[in-house]
Amino acid sequence: MKSTKLERRTQKLQLTTGMPWAQALKHVAALAPSAVLIPEAHPSQAVLETFFLKSFAWPQADPHHPWGIRCVEPSRNRLVLVFEDQQLPADDYESLTRDLVRAVVPHVDEWGEVRGIPGARFTVARGGILIRRLNMPGSITIVGIPAADWGTAMNLQRQEAEAAGMRYCHDSSPDQWHADELPYREPSTDPLPGQHPRRTSDAWLGSGLLRRAPLLRTIGVPLSTTAWTNPSLDKGQTWIVDYIHEPQVPAPLPHQGYIGLLTDPECGLAITRSTLHCSCARFPEYSTECRFNARSSRGQLGALQVRFSRRTGDNLELYQEDRDDYAARRKLYRPIPAHLARGSAETIHAQDSSRRS
Numbered sequence: 442m443k444s445t446k447l448e449r450r451t452q453k454l455q456l457t458t459g460m461p462w463a464q465a466l467k468h469v470a471a472l473a474p475s476a477v478l479i480p481e482a483h484p485s486q487a488v489l490e491t492f493f494l495k496s497f498a499w500p501q502a503d504p505h506h507p508w509g510i511r512c513v514e515p516s517r518n519r520l521v522l523v524f525e526d527q528q529l530p531a532d533d534y535e536s537l538t539r540d541l542v543r544a545v546v547p548h549v550d551e552w553g554e555v556r557g558i559p560g561a562r563f564t565v566a567r568g569g570i571l572i573r574r575l576n577m578p579g580s581i582t583i584v585g586i587p588a589a590d591w592g593t594a595m596n597l598q599r600q601e602a603e604a605a606g607m608r609y610c611h612d613s614s615p616d617q618w619h620a621d622e623l624p625y626r627e628p629s630t631d632p633l634p635g636q637h638p639r640r641t642s643d644a645w646l647g648s649g650l651l652r653r654a655p656l657l658r659t660i661g662v663p664l665s666t667t668a669w670t671n672p673s674l675d676k677g678q679t680w681i682v683d684y685i686h687e688p689q690v691p692a693p694l695p696h697q698g699y700i701g702l703l704t705d706p707e708c709g710l711a712i713t714r715s716t717l718h719c720s721c722a723r724f725p726e727y728s729t730e731c732r733f734n735a736r737s738s739r740g741q742l743g744a745l746q747v748r749f750s751r752r753t754g755d756n757l758e759l760y761q762e763d764r765d766d767y768a769a770r771r772k773l774y775r776p777i778p779a780h781l782a783r784g785s786a787e788t789i790h791a792q793d794s795s796r797r798s
């Protein structure tokens with residue numbers, strides 16, 4: 442059991458970001474004892490990260506980790522995403538690199554719509570692929586994707602894109618925003634008087650989820666992770682995250698421990714629970730899902746729904762057909778230690794009991 446405050450904080454950072462222990466320990470030791478473990482992104486950084494997650498939230502290559510992200514290193518103006526090692530397919534078609542190129546490189550599609558991250562331009566170097574939006578603060582660095590693979594995927598994608606009538610924004614406008622990208626340039630460089638970017642943007646939420654992607658692994662063995670957005674009542678957007686998993690501990694701990702850390706003051710998001718639809722007590726053949734709904738605890742735009750989609754018994758067989766793939770996924774589960782999970786679960790259960798009575 443990790444007993445010191447430094448160790449407990451390190452454990453939270455490790456579970457939330459996927460950082461190796463030594464790296465997490467060094468990071469926490471350098472912080473003030475009461476500092477939050479995961480800083481909130483600068484508004485411009487938050488927009489970049491939200492565009493990234495929105496574009497990439499449904500990868501076709503079926504990675505093992507949630508969205509293929511093994512580890513994140515978040516700071517206010519920067520996010521490093523360390524991607525999993527790839528099993529390159531024989532036909533070179535659906536790889537994580539191909540997914541990334543397809544999702545994030547900005548282009549105008551055959552209907553004149555801008556896809557990808559508007560304003561993003563890419564620098565490919567040995568240390569990773571650097572994504573910046575032109576003349577805007579903030580960056581994402583993709584680590585774990587070899588530069589050569591990026592170049593190959595870019596060429597393959599270009600052939601497909603041109604055949605479909607798409608145009609890359611950087612081709613005609615490498616150093617400035619393409620005319621079609623400009624409407625997406627936010628936060629605006631000259632906000633209306635009295636308007637704070639955070640009051641008008643829900644980007645904090647997509648950014649906050651991306652910065653905590655590895656935390657999903659505490660719910661159970663990752664089988665498939667997807668996300669999308671719907672309009673929310675407050676004119677922001679509701680993020681829906683669907684984490685299909687195989688539970689490894691008795692219900693309701695798989696989601697209670699996760700919710701505890703996702704709402705934790707040190708490593709969580711600034712959110713308050715709206716509702717928890719828990720069907721853990723029902724027979725598995727009738728129910729395979731619980732849902733957690735939350736909103737900002739600071740009155741910011743946007744809402745969140747996390748779906749805990751369980752697969753057990755017969756429902757799991759599909760995921761066990763490829764034995765090596767299944768074995769690799771099982772290794773990724775990260776249990777929340779009892780001393781971190783207990784407090785969270787007890788608090789949430791007490792709230793549930795008082796609501797029911």
Ligand SMILES: [Zn+2]
Nearest residue numbers: 719720721731
């Ligand atoms: Zn439940």
